[in-house]
Amino acid sequence: MQDTSSTISVADAASRFASGTGYLAACTMGLPLADTLAAQRDDLERWTTGSRSPVDYGDVVEQARASYARLVGVPVTSVAVGSQTSAMVSVVAAAAPDGAEVVCVDGDFSSVVYPFLQQAHRGVTVRSVPVDEVAEAVGPGTWCVAWSAVQSATGVVADDARIRAAAAAHGVLTVCDVTQAAGVLPVDASSWDVSVGHAYKWLCCPRGAAFMTLSERALAQLRPVQAGWYAGDSVWSSCYGPAMQLAHDARAFDVSPAWPAWPGAAAALETFARLDPAETWAHASGLGDELCRRLDLPDQHQAIVTWADPDGRAAASMGEAGLTVSARAGRVRVAFHLWNTSEDVEAVVASLGR
Incomplete structure (x- = not known):
């Protein structure tokens, strides 16, 4: 290490x-970094010889979680692991009250928008505005504002400070996608209630390693509707139901990792956390x-x-x-x-x- x-x-x-x-x-x-390729090859060799175990992978995931936490400026207890950003945003969308308003960005990446649109049957409405008008669109009737720190189609960097200020003025939940930002742009995930990010772009990880950060407010408001064995307080004691004790921090929102992606991800994130x-x-x-x-x-x-x-x-x-x-x-x-x-x-x- x-x-x-x-x-x-x-x-x-x-x-x-x-x-x-x-x-x-x-x-x-x-x-891929050279270290990522080496880690992936080593993992394949261990798998080939039967010397890899789920416990080994668990250790690798925790190394990656710690590096990502350092990279985005939050405690490791605030970081959940996953595989896709849309699944993480869906957790937020599922928590929207009936009839809630969500403000999004015109032309933003679908993973940030579609999960909210799927709540229309409950009266949840999505109001999309140009990226430079997001702050003005947030009002007393808004429940959540969701945007990408860097817009995928145009590369535009959103005015994060203005959006956060508007959200704070009205008590609005903030959700920021850092997929096009983390690894190239300074990111402070402690500034938002929720951030999501896939690591296969600017963080140069294998696809299948994604992260979600949650503030204390988010932990209190959101429900881990995708909870499985990996969300347990003791992972290896949570493989069978019906009794289950969820983790008491962001790990309650973990989904079981796609193991082969994580050795390379841990190696890449170790480097990016030091930049x-x-x-x-x-x-x-x-x-x-x-x-x-x-x-x-x-x-x-x-x-x-x-x-x-x-x-x-x-x-x-x-x-x-x-x-x-x-x-x-x-x-x-x-x-x-x-x-x-x-x-x-x-x-x-x-x-x-x-």
Whole structure:
């Protein structure tokens, strides 16, 4: 196990990736660190020889939970583990009172919105507004406001402080998805009642490792409707019902982990927990602004640079040049992370004939 007491630099972290040049799609899926690959291979070997056990995996999950807690600035007792963000948001949606109003963002990722829409049969209404109007939309009749810290389609960073202030003024529950933020943008999960985040993007984990943080208010208001054996106060004494004692902290909201994802996740999170998020953001958004200047776009101050590409020509040109980018909602997305450099900016510019 690595020493997590000291920070590491962006350059040091970048050297831990096996490759990365030309890969500009961390917003779709991160690249594995060398340590993640080693952990995954070791796990396969142990599984092959029958020397892996559920108890072993439990220890690995707890290592990952502790690293994630440090990364997002909350006690480990505030972190629940899961596999998908939509399932975690569904726990919040299930707690909405009949007739409640929920404020969401126009065009936000479906996992943040759909669970609330499925409560319409109980009179729960979802009001969607542009991301820069969320704070103004929160009012005395709002029960919950849910948004992504970074918008998936556009890369826009939500005005978190204004949203939280509006929610506090009206006693509104706050739910923030950090899937496109944790690992590249400084994140303080203690600022919200609930945060959810899948770790396979900017945190470069295997898909299947996700997290939920809960404040004391959230723990009191929400019910762990997905509770199973892993939510027990004593996991290995909770495999059979009907009697069950739930954990007394956020672990009550755990779902049983998809074991093969977690050795690699623990290795990746160990590294990311030692990075200075402000330095990571300065590196990534700095490259983003460098690209904006080269393409005569207004500075976006984002790690994900986007512009309208309705016919997909820009995305196709970059793909033909050997670059990996992504497209969403009629826009092309160019994402910069730890492994990217100014060489990638130059490659994008050249591929577009600029």
